[in-house]
Amino acid sequence: MGELLIRPRHAPVRANRARGLMGDPGPLGRFGEYGGRYVPESLVGACREIEDAFRAAWADPAFRNQLAGLLATHVGRPTPLTPALRLSAELGVTLLLKREDLAHTGSHKINNVLGQALLAKRMGRTRLVAETGAGQHGVATATAAALFGLRATVFMGERDVERQALNVFRMRMLGAEVVPVRTGSRTLKDATSEAMRHWVGVVDEAMYCMGSVLGPSPYPWMVREFQRVIGDEARRQCASELPAAVPDYVVACVGGGSNAAGTFAGFVDTGAQLVGVEAEGGAGATDGTPGILHGVRSLFLQDDDGQVAEAHSIAAGLDYPGIGPEHVHLRELGRARYVTVSDAEVVEAVVRLARTEGIVAALESAHALAWILRGEIPAGSTVLLTLSGRGDKDISALRELL
The missing domain is CATH 3.40.50.1100 (Rossmann fold)
Structure with missing residues (x-):
């Protein structure tokens, strides 16, 4: 079965172009007509909390210095x-x-994951939830979780589990739980859907660790900044x-x-x-x-x-x-x-x-x-x-x- 995409009835609000290209997308999290935050009510507060925490952390020299140190010594x-x-x-x-x-x-996945894992620690979260396709984001998530003493649950399409067996082994060796997703195409799209559904039930203890410039605001902006x-x-x-x-x-x-x-x-x-x-x-x-x-x-x-x-x-x-x-x-x-x-x-x-x-x-x-x-x-x-x-x-x- 396919997955339904929502088509908004009304034209989305445009971002303020004065912010410049690849800058802060503002509180609406929009890049022109794209971006935004379209999530169940149960995740709206979590996304806002993550955005507030990221804005505070990204403006904090101590956080930036700690991340830079890890990127130098660990990455x-x-x-x-x-x-x-x-x-x-x-x-x-x-x-x-x-x-x-x-x-x-x-x-490159480790650049973003270390940033999100540091943010999770700053927010008092004890778990990371992630999706992965090729397994590289999953390995990076498992690595960061081991480094910071966090639990990690990684959702991966069953088809990708088969074709990326080496990375599945690496994730499990690092202590992560790898959950094969057997619905739909059994690839990255379905892994992302299942990971986000799982996050709803553990939102108070877990940080969703998005692997790309996708997902609800602030993820596209936050991931880009960590990869900058x-x-x-x-x-x-x-x-x-x-x-x-x-x-x-x-x-x-x-x-x-x-x-x-x-x-x-x-x-x-x-x-x-x-x-x-x-x-x-x-x-x-x-x-x-x-x-x-x-x-x-x-x-x-x-x-x-x-x-x-x-x-x-x-x-x-x-x-x-x-x-x-x-x-x-x-x-x-x-x-x-x-x-x-x-x-x-x-x-x-x-x-x-x-x-x-x-x-x-x-x-x-x-x-x-x-x-x-x-x-x-x-x-x-x-x-x-x-x-x-x-x-x-x-x-x-x-x-x-x-």
């Missing part, structure tokens, strides 16, 4: 900016890789590496879009072209229409009756039928563009990077590289690619395909 930040020398020569561009694959736990470290670091690194200080193109894969949002935030005020790359079978920005799902108004794949259309991607982390509301806003303003690539192109990109640079990328990250490999970027351009995760988790799937 290994700053992550390197690696020149892809052989691939650059083949493509006729200067390609730089922002190496989130080298962050602890193997992806990617773009801020890359901006400083590019300034020291590039003659022009800013790359011509900034490219990242997009499912919900947290690694892209964090990267774009560092360059949105420059002349760099921002490009988000979606899976051909799950392209919310490209093929979605307005609706409300999981507490947020954005673009989602849906049929004429308002039912969620199933997404497909070779990468479990991109197997989601929508996109974060801020990405839709950036697209409508013409500040960022969103393109799609096929599964076959993604596999080719994984192999190409491995054999030219000795780096095995996650299938999610390889979407961004696949678009670059098409050769649409003018020769002589400089390109920053956020390599959001490493491919250890995908080895079994790749072994069957190659």
Whole structure:
């Protein structure tokens, strides 16, 4: 059975554009016509409490310093900016890789989770509830829970449990409870639905730890701010590496879009072209229409009756039928563009990077590289690619395909 998207009768209130791009969306949590907070009454108070706590924490130097210290000592930040020398020569561009694959736990997800876990401790919560697709957000959540002495419950689609068995083992070894979701498509969308339903019953003790720039306000803004470290670091690194200080193109894969949002935030005020790359079978920005799902108004794949259309991607982390509301806003303003690539192109990109640079990328990250490999970027351009995760988790799937 599909899941119904809510279509509001009235046009949503527009955000104050004076706040600037990728700034504070204000108390309504809106990015243009998208965003907002559409949750059951039982969660309205919890979302407001989280927003108040985040605003206070983000304005507190002690909180920011504690998070920065953890990102340095536990995650290994700053992550390197690696020149892809052989691939650059083949493509006729200067390609730089922002190496989130080298962050602890193997992806960018840990940046956001440590921030939310610190906030949970500050709020007196004892549990983290999360959803996961590829398992990287689940591993990061389990890692943070172990670090801070919290309980963690991670919901994961049964199909993803099977194709990401390594990450399921890692989560359980770290002490997290992994709950397979057997409804619907048995992927990320259904895991998110079940996790949010579970949160309703434990809201007084648990913090919902959202993995992407999705969900009800303040999550799209809060997650982007925790991931902004990617773009801020890359901006400083590019300034020291590039003659022009800013790359011509900034490219990242997009499912919900947290690694892209964090990267774009560092360059949105420059002349760099921002490009988000979606899976051909799950392209919310490209093929979605307005609706409300999981507490947020954005673009989602849906049929004429308002039912969620199933997404497909070779990468479990991109197997989601929508996109974060801020990405839709950036697209409508013409500040960022969103393109799609096929599964076959993604596999080719994984192999190409491995054999030219000795780096095995996650299938999610390889979407961004696949678009670059098409050769649409003018020769002589400089390109920053956020390599959001490493491919250890995908080895079994790749072994069957190659």
